[in-house]
Amino acid sequence: MSSTCKYLIPGLEKGLQLLLLLAQQHRELTFAEILRLVDMPKATAYRAIQTLVHLDFIEQHPRTGAFSLGRKVLSLGLGYIASLDLTQLGQPIIEQLRDRSQCNSHLVIRDGRDIIYIARVSGAESKINHVTVGTRLLAHRTSLGRMLLSGLSRAEFDELYPDDELPDDAGSKQVFWNMIQADRLRGYVIGESFYRRGISSIVYPVYNRDSGVEAVISIMMPMDSIPAQERQRLQNEVRSAAQKLTEFIGGMTSMKAI
Known part of the structure; x- marks a missing residue:
């Protein structure tokens, strides 16, 4: 202001x-x-x-x-989240992803150096201690955050993380940047116990009209590594969900220049 x-x-x-x-x-x-x-x-x-x-x-x-x-701040935040077209469009998509994958499914956006869960559904047999809608986590501590940060240019990344070391002793900013660029070129992240031991995730980006990363869709499962026989099928399910939401919001999937 x-x-x-x-x-x-x-x-x-x-x-x-x-x-x-x-x-x-x-x-x-x-x-x-x-x-x-x-x-x-x-x-x-x-x-x-x-x-x-x-x-x-x-x-x-x-x-x-x-x-x-x-509590009043939380109600304001949830009201904002509920008003987003992205949430309204994404909710049925992640519900279908949950049904097809039998895994917890999420729709997540970035706010500065945080990620925010704006929609989520639990698998029927899930025993994972699930996050709730509105939960914030540090982007550099999660595989979802890595994918959300992959849409930034180097100048934007340096503005967000001005120091050589990441916050809360999380390591070298340059090493993290290199990891994000590998994620960006790959087009997805498989985070096997990246944030919490015993929890793996598959993350794909949702692109906006400027080919920037608008959000990510992910699934989460309680295991250190994803079984090889299931990996490709689960990747295909998450990629399909992310592509569908990208199309719904008129997004472009070409990568943003760095």
Whole structure:
């Protein structure tokens, strides 16, 4: 939001700033930590937080006193997700994929350095502790994130990850970039225990009209490696689902220049 807007409401701006901060940190924050991370007077921050707590947009832990996003924010996020044409178009596609593969199926988008699950269905016999719609994970920690990042140019990637090392000691940015480029040229990712041991996934991209990666469709199964006799069939099912959604949104499958 531009600071030159003559209709700016300072209190609303501060409240939204605090909500964005909590969303970006992926953890509870104490009041002292919030003050270190925002540029606002202590009294202003305190009043804004207490207002948001009162309205259920922020929750305060009864024992630690730390703050996290509240139920009202989740309802807003789910409302946004439900409004996306991508979700409406993708839901029946991943349901069909689940039926054909007998695996948990997902539709996922990227928001900055996070991935967000916008649709999901569980296989009938699945014993995997499943993510829910609205779940955010770090893109560089998941095979789905790798495929979503494959649509970026090097300049866009460097802007997203400006340091030589990835966040939370996840390794070299250059090594990760090389991995993404191999994924991009291959056109899919098979992530065997990439994020969690004992869990494998097959991921294909959904392309938009600019040939960028708009989303990914994936299946997940509880095994360290996908049986060789099933691998090609499952790949074909996920690829077909991703191609169908690409066609529905008018996407182009040619690769974006890097």
